Amino acid sequence: xxxxxxxxGSNKLKTLDEMSPEERQFQERINDEIKIEPKNWMPDxxxxxxxxxxxxHAHSEIVGMLPEGNWLTRAPTLKRKLQLMAxxxxxxxxxxxxxxxxxxxxxxxxxxxxxxxxxxxxYSSIFNYPTLxxxxxxxxxxxxxxxxxxxxxxxxxxxxxxxxxxxxxxCKEESFHQRQGYQxxxxxxxxxxxxxxxxxxxxxxxFWWPSLMMFGPSDENSPNSAQSMAWKIKRHSNDELRQRFxxxxxxxxxxxxxxxxxxxxxxxxxxxxYEFGExxxxxxxxxxxxxxxxxxxxxxxxxxxxxxxxWVREAAVAYAAKRQRKAA
Amino acid sequence: xxxxxxxxxxxxTQAPLTDYLLRxxxxxxxxxxxxxxxxxxxxxxxxxxxxxxxxxxxxGQARNWLGYAAELMNDNVDADHLAFRxxxxxxxxxxxxxxxxxxxxxxMGRQFLFDAWHVHLLDGLTHSSDPRIAEVxxxxxxxxxxxxxxxxEWVIRLGxxxxxxxxxxxxxxxxxxxxxxxxxxxxEIDQAMIETGIAPDPEAIAARWKATVEEVLEEATLERPxxxxxxxxxxxxxxxTEHLGFLxxxxxxxxxxxxxxxxx
Numbered sequence: 001x002x003x004x005x006x007x008x009g010s011n012k013l014k015t016l017d018e019m020s021p022e023e024r025q026f027q028e029r030i031n032d033e034i035k036i037e038p039k040n041w042m043p044d045x046x047x048x049x050x051x052x053x054x055x056x057h058a059h060s061e062i063v064g065m066l067p068e069g070n071w072l073t074r075a076p077t078l079k080r081k082l083q084l085m086a087x088x089x090x091x092x093x094x095x096x097x098x099x100x101x102x103x104x105x106x107x108x109x110x111x112x113x114x115x116x117x118x119x120x121x122x123y124s125s126i127f128n129y130p131t132l133x134x135x136x137x138x139x140x141x142x143x144x145x146x147x148x149x150x151x152x153x154x155x156x157x158x159x160x161x162x163x164x165x166x167x168x169x170x171c172k173e174e175s176f177h178q179r180q181g182y183q184x185x186x187x188x189x190x191x192x193x194x195x196x197x198x199x200x201x202x203x204x205x206x207f208w209w210p211s212l213m214m215f216g217p218s219d220e221n222s223p224n225s226a227q228s229m230a231w232k233i234k235r236h237s238n239d240e241l242r243q244r245f246x247x248x249x250x251x252x253x254x255x256x257x258x259x260x261x262x263x264x265x266x267x268x269x270x271x272x273x274y275e276f277g278e279x280x281x282x283x284x285x286x287x288x289x290x291x292x293x294x295x296x297x298x299x300x301x302x303x304x305x306x307x308x309x310x311w312v313r314e315a316a317v318a319y320a321a322k323r324q325r326k327a328a
Numbered sequence: 329x330x331x332x333x334x335x336x337x338x339x340x341t342q343a344p345l346t347d348y349l350l351r352x353x354x355x356x357x358x359x360x361x362x363x364x365x366x367x368x369x370x371x372x373x374x375x376x377x378x379x380x381x382x383x384x385x386x387x388g389q390a391r392n393w394l395g396y397a398a399e400l401m402n403d404n405v406d407a408d409h410l411a412f413r414x415x416x417x418x419x420x421x422x423x424x425x426x427x428x429x430x431x432x433x434x435x436m437g438r439q440f441l442f443d444a445w446h447v448h449l450l451d452g453l454t455h456s457s458d459p460r461i462a463e464v465x466x467x468x469x470x471x472x473x474x475x476x477x478x479x480x481e482w483v484i485r486l487g488x489x490x491x492x493x494x495x496x497x498x499x500x501x502x503x504x505x506x507x508x509x510x511x512x513x514x515x516e517i518d519q520a521m522i523e524t525g526i527a528p529d530p531e532a533i534a535a536r537w538k539a540t541v542e543e544v545l546e547e548a549t550l551e552r553p554x555x556x557x558x559x560x561x562x563x564x565x566x567x568x569t570e571h572l573g574f575l576x577x578x579x580x581x582x583x584x585x586x587x588x589x590x591x592x
Binding site: 062065066068069072073074075076077078079080081082085086088089092093095096099134184187188191192193195196301302304305306308309310311312313314315316318319322 | 365368377383388390407412432484492579583591
């Protein structure tokens with residue numbers, strides 16, 4: 001999930017009777033599936049939760065450009081280079097309109113980016129894993145964007161209007177990226193050499209479990225979920241979404257002719273669902289806390305881009321001010 | 329299907345035309361690759377989008393020019409082969425396009441000096457006697473016009489921004505200036521293109537390039553180095569700066585490391 005472990009500031013749900021008249025009106029509006037718009041009254045905790053969630057989502061888009069940028073200079077054909085560059089550009093675009101949606105809640109983009117750079121804000125942990133071969137560009141599209149889509153499709157109906165509308169456009173582009181990613185893998189598996197096939201399997205081995213972790217902790221360890229569900233910021237539980245992702249992904253894995261690094265993965269005829277082994281939640285929480293393979297590197301790359309560009313932004317401001325003085 | 333007259337021209341000029349297309353394609357490719365290296369390093373998110381945009385345009389142009397060159401070579405090569413399997417000495421790009429990214433002033437200075445030439449050249453090529461070149465030029469001209477507007481604006485902003493940005497922009501200009509002579513240089517390949525009406529009059533392009541450069545630098549409060557300064561040339565005949573080898577080593581890594589791979 002592009003926004004994970006979002007704090008809601010509340011572990012207990014209020015009933016309609018316990019709410020103030022404003023809160024009650026707000027909750028009833030949500031219950032009736034009427035979108036909340038920037039000028040509507042909203043509880044402070046709802047606003048803060050959304051700012052956290054949307055900013056995390058935006059940060060994820062921006063940090064997510066880095067592992068792909070790592071292979072952009074080494075894309076093996078002009079077609080793949082154009083596709084990857086367009087994908088990364090889409091991600092920068094998603095970041096931009098998510099930050100804009102966030103600003104409708106009164107948050108400031110620069111302040112939120114500062115929080116990312118000093119470690120106060122999170123972003124999706126998946127981007128703290130390194131991209132080590134070209135097949136990773138396919139796997140990220142297929143598994144990572146695939147998991148993101150499963151998370152984001154319900155967000156198109158999320159209760160906050162500007163976020164829901166941003167997600168409609170994001171989802172369209174993500175679906176395109178996912179097909180492209182799968183195509184990269186399929187080409188290598190069907191027309192590639194043994195070396196290329198080995199790249200694909202190696203890549204799947206590394207990204208399989210982190211992709212399943214993208215949906216966040218199991219429902220019993222997800223204390224903020226109930227409030228987010230009541231606010232319809234979240235519409236399905238983590239486990240439900242993870243299962244949906246797995247059910248759609250395993251047949252695609254089989255079509256590739258690859259395997260998952262999970263000896264317990266099997267189809268249950270009775271339930272009609274795939275079952276999977278134990279997720280290493282220790283690894284998940286380690287990476288969330290900053291102890292993943294690339295956490296430091298990713299943040300340092302973002303900070304360095306913004307810091308080393310400070311003189312450029314200052315020049316733009318100074319020039320604009322000069323122009324204004326001349327015009328006056 | 330070509331008409332016989334066109335076929336004749338093509339046969340007569342095949343080798344110089346191929347070389348000319350490689351010059352166009354390689355410059356776009358190499359400058360595009362410099363943009364790919366900038367991913368995630370822009371000074372603001374809006375610039376991240378703009379840099380990727382310019383890079384995408386350049387790679388697209390490279391694919392068109394190299395695709396045409398490959399067809400003329402008729403040697404079982406395609407655009408990818410030309411991009412990923414040739415060595416530095418076979419590249420025909422302008423030296424300015426391979427210069428390293430440096431800081432944002434270097435990036436924008438390089439882009440501006442190139443764009444100011446590129447736009448006028450493409451404009452001329454839209455009237456090329458070769459219909460395919462005219463068609464690619466027309467599409468590319470729209471993109472390059474936007475590139476020039478953007479790079480001009482940045483050169484002006486940085487030149488006339490703060491003391492620091494002015495110093496950096498002037499330094500970038502001074503360093504890059506030695507590569508501008510090649511933009512206006514005419515050799516026998518260019519001459520062959522001009523004679524067959526494939527390429528436009530170089531005098532007119534030089535005059536328009538100078539006019540654009542002078543206008544922008546003046547507004548940017550930057551000092552224009554002398555046109556008579558010593559000029560570093562050679563890219564058009566495959567004599568490059570040291571930077572190109574590293575750029576290609578990175579770009580060509582996969583097709584070179586896995587030469588048996590036919591599909592990616």
